Amino acid sequence: MTEVSLRRVVPVVSKDESLGDDVVEENIDGCKESIRSPDGEEEASYDERPSLTHPMESRVVKKMDLYLVPLMCMLYFLSNLDKSNIGNAEVAGLSESLGLTGNQYGNCVTVFYATYIFFDPIGANLLKVIGPKYMMTGCLVCFGAISLGTAWVSDYSHLLVVRILLGAFEATIYPSINMYLSICYRREQYAIRFAWVFFAACISSSFGGLISYGCSKINGSMEAWQYIFIVEGAISLGFVPLYFAGLSNKLEDSWFWTAEESQYIVDRYDTMSTFNPAEKFEWSQVWLAVKDIKTWVSAVALFGIDMTSFGLTVFMPIIITSMGFSRVNAQLMTVPVYFLTAITFFLCAYISDRIQVRSPFIVGGCIACATGLAIVLGSDVNGVRLFGIFVLALGIYVNASMNCLWLSGNNGNYFKRATALGINLFVGSSSGLVSGQIFVAEDKPRYTKGLATSLGLQVFAAALTVVQFYLYRRLNRQKAALIKRCEELDEPIPYDEHLSDMNPQFKYMY
Structure with a gap:
């Protein structure tokens, strides 16, 4: 070379x-x-220096779209597939086979998300320390093997342990992908790429329903729920070599760059507000994120949003059975629901990047979710309730993903952003602990308590999103006033690289 x-x-x-x-x-x-x-x-x-309009920019972005985004999509696809398979396994007879009683199934759902609370903040920061290649490949090996091994659990205690282990390795996937994309792309290029990742997650949920349907037709020596875990775990393990060979720990060292493109990537970091490769971990950056009120408002809003997404991911097939569908057909009916979710989110992300706003899509997603939940709760007509599920699908991923993208894009330095995102996911994921306790066995299959609680939290999350909007707008006005004053007095505009987005030059996105 x-x-x-x-x-x-x-x-x-x-x-x-x-x-x-x-x-x-x-x-x-x-x-x-x-x-x-x-x-x-x-x-x-x-x-020119690297910029959105530089002729080299489109070249390197197209290569990242071609070689890196598909890897991130597939990783999230596999993670979501192994995460949600317990819902399809339950419909396929998991509880009956293992002799689960009371709310033991709900407890297994709860402990899985409990691991997210601990590992979400860690995963966001570890990506830069360990490197994308080793971290993502290692997690894929572990959660694929654990998912496959779940087919041989024999009782409640075994299932509880494997769900804890599965959650520990899957919890780092979402923050890792989020942070990796923020290294690769500018804020203006961010949402549409993450839309592809979430599109993969939606397709994963649909694909899980198809796998479950196929496994129900297998006439073998094992039960249908066991084949679900075996097939989905084996699929994950089959992709391991692709990640070990396809990723590099430093973006500029990726195998597909020419020498000119690699150098452009290095220079490009200086023009991005989202990543500085020379940045070292500093506790001061952690503290900046912890004491920022915007971090916590966003996190509490995500808690309200995720209550619906976590609950419905696991319990949707069971709810659909209450509408008169057989177990097999209930699994199959989740396919068009998630496909609609994927299409909706992709369109919203595309428009969001074009007009450079996030908050209206979060509020709109919350309203769609609340409306769908109200229809499912308020009607006894199965056709109407199924329509409510499809209305719910319009917003279930839009609000959650836009919440994280909004917070991530409005934090500058890597470790401040990683900590803020980690806190956001920490609080949001804790709703998974609650979902397993409000979607309880005695309320099965309508889950009135769980759906009503989710509805109220969606409205609350929409209100908090409006609060965030006003916080960002107020800060932008203060920064603009400071810049104008400096220009009038012919004074330099203050700048401190450690303050990242708190500098006057950084404009928050709405």
């Missing part, structure tokens, strides 16, 4: 690109960047 050298750019004036200001810079000899081979021959050149 041809070696390259690139003269470093020395910034003369730098203003955060999120405010739309021009950036003036020059290198030692002038304003032109050159890439040279060892013999001094110029191979390529460009006249």
Whole structure:
């Protein structure tokens, strides 16, 4: 491979690109960047610093879309597949086979999400320490093997243990993918790529229903629920070599870059408000995230949102059986529900990136979820209740994912963002503990208590999202006033790289 050298750019004036200001810079000899081979021959050149409009930008983004986004999609697909299979296994006779009584099934759901509370914050920070290649590959090996092994549990205690272990390794997947995409893409490019990831999660839930349907038709020596775990665990393990070979611990070292593109990626970090490869872990960044009121408002809102998504992921097949569908057909009916969810989220994410706003989509998703829940609760007509499930599907992933994207994009330094996202997921995932206790066995299959609680929390989450909007708007106005005052007094605009998004140049997204 041809070696390259690139003269470093020395910034003369730098203003955060999120405010739309021009950036003036020059290198030692002038304003032109050159890439040279060892013999001094110029191979390529460009006249601008990396930006959204730079000709190289579209080239590197297309390559990341082609080689990295599919890997993130498949990882979340596999994680979601192994996470939600217990719901389909329950419909296929899990509780009867293991002799589960009372709310023991609900307890197994609860302990799975309990691991998320501990590992979500850790996963977001560990990605930069361990590296994407080893962290994502290792987690895939572990949760795939554990899911496959679940087929041989023989009683309640065994199921409880494997669900704890499964949760421990799956809990790091979502924050890892979120943080990895924030390293790869600018804020303006972020949501549509994450839409593909969530699209994969929705398809995963649909695919899980199809696998369950297929397993119910197997006439073997084992029961249908066992085949569900075996098939889905084996699928996860089959993808392990792809991640070990396809990912690098540093984005610029990825196998698909040319030398010119690799150097562009390195220079590109300086123009992104989301990642600095030289950043080291500092407790001060953790503290900035912990004491930020916006972190906690977002987290409590996510708690209300996730109560529905966690509950419905596991209990939806059971609820559909109450509408007159057989066990097999109930699993099959989850397919179009999740497909509608996927299409809706993809459209919302595309529009959100184009107009650069997040909050209206979160509020809209909460309203759709609350409306769907109200229909399912308020009607005794099975056709109407099924329609309510489809209305619910319009918002169930839109509000949760946009909440995380909004918070992540509005935090600058890596470890502040990782901590804020970790807290967000910590509080949000704790709703999984509650969901297993409000969707209780004695309320089966209508789950009136669980659905009513979820409805109220969706309304509460919408209100908190409006509060976040006003907090961000107030801060943006304060920053704009400070910048205007500095310009009037001909004073430099204050900047401290440790304050990241708290600097006046950083404009919060609504």
